[in-house]
Amino acid sequence: MAEPAIKLGGKRKSIFIDKVKEILPEGGNLNLCLTCGACSSGCPATGLEGMDPRKFLRMAALGMDEEIMSTPWVWMCTLCQRCIYVCPMKIDIPQLVHNVRASWPREKRPKGIIGSCDMALRNDSCSAMGATPEDFTFVVEDVLEEYKEAQPEFADMEAPVDKQGAEFFLNQNSREPVTEPDEMVPLWKILHLAGANWTYGSKGWGGENYCMFLADDDAWKHIIKTSVNHAEDLGCKIYLNTE
Amino acid sequence: MAEDLRYIVKSIVGEENFIDMTPNRSNNYCCGGGGGFLQSGFNEQRLEFGRLKDEQIKATGADYCIAGCHNCHDQIHKLSEHYGGNYPVVHLWTMICLSLGILGPNEREYLGDDLKEVNVFHPETAI
Known part of the structure; x- marks a missing residue:
């Protein structure tokens, strides 16, 4: 059985897609869809929750606000942007998805993402696992000492935190310092052998940013500013994002 | 960036041992680890999303998959287990240090059994 045809109202109402168009450069090209389906054919989220990128955009364009605002599919699109890449009109569907996420009441958004964002807001680390600047600095120094002793070829290796004037500011996914600190070492060795002048920051070292995914703008x-301001305070020239 | 990474990987494993996925570069598919999906609680849908990536990896016939970032590593590692491919998924830094002969015994968590004991730096420090 085919689904009944969608009846459109005669009078145009203010719809969600128009609000999103207002805030995106070039309106995100959201009204330029040719309905070709290139987006959907290459999207791994196609079919989840009976949704796909073209359908989502068409529903938005038709003013089906209630439906697009309530589908959990917006949390299954990873915002990878492949749909923009293949789109002949370069339509910014991920930004539409992001704005729909942001329209959800915060407490109704996925609990795990809320939790990771809230953890990052607990202290200046901005770590989704909640580790403090002191914990991070302790782990880095402890692991470094251990390896300098165990592998004397690397006795001169550094893993500085808050080194003023370092060229590179490096961030770090929280999982390594918190759960598998040995995994930090190979990267330190590479930077050491390359002669890179680098530093971690005690503030904003957490590489992941679940507040972005939560659409808590x-x-x-706040997280981006904490990290970037600290990198600038240290006089770093280049921000290396490991995520 | 895409070409720089290929240069590095080929330098590590040898030109003849690098196998690109199809499609690749900007036409490649997201693995499903990003965008908050890992923490969203929609685990069944996340694995379904990643089925395409798992099939791509298996189709290469490669022994190892190198992941560029932590979220990808986590997701592809789960795909490897869930869909039974059981191919090891490694960070790029692991392979660089292995190729340079400076990868210690405690830095090999994600290497497969075939490489666990190969060219170990300071094997006496194993914990």
Whole structure:
């Protein structure tokens, strides 16, 4: 049985897609869809929750706000942007998805993402696992000492935190310092052998940013600012994002 | 960036041992680890999303998959177990240090059994 045809109202109402268009450069090209389906054919999220990128955009364009605002599919699109890459009109569907995420009441968004964002807001580390700047610095120094002794060829290796004037500011996914600290060492060795002048920061070292994924834009901005301001305070020239 | 990474990987494993996925570069598919999906609680859908990536990896016939970032590593590692491919998934830094002969015994968590004992740096420090 085919689904009944969708009846459109005669009078145009203010719809969600129009609000998103207002805030995106070039309106995100959201009204340029040719309905070709290139986005959906290459999207791994196609079919989940009966949704796909083209359908999502068409529903938004038709003013089906209630449906697009309530589908959990927006949390299954990874915002990878392949749909933009293959789109002949370069339509920014991921930004539409992001804005729909942001329209969900915060407490209704996926609990795991809320939790990871809230952890990152607990202290200046901005780590989704909640580790403090002191914990991070302790682990880095402890592991470094251990390896300098165990592998004397690397006795001169450094893993500085807050080194003023370092060229590179490196961030770090929290999982390594918190759960598998040995995995930090190979990267330190590579930087050492390359002669790179680098540093971690005690503030904003957490490489992951679940507040961005949560579409909590203020918190996302807070995390980015904490990290970038610290890199600038240290006089670093290049921000190396390991994520 | 895509070409720089290929240069590095080929330098490590040898030109003849690097196998690109199809499709690749900007036409490649997201593995499903990003965008918050890992923490979203939608685990069944996340694995379904990643089926395409798992099939791509298996189709290469390669012994190892190198992941560029932590989220990808986590997700592809789970895909490898879930869909039974059981191919090891490694970080790039692991392979660089292995090729340079400076990978210690405690830095090999994600290497497969075939490489666990190969060219170990300071094997006496194993924990």
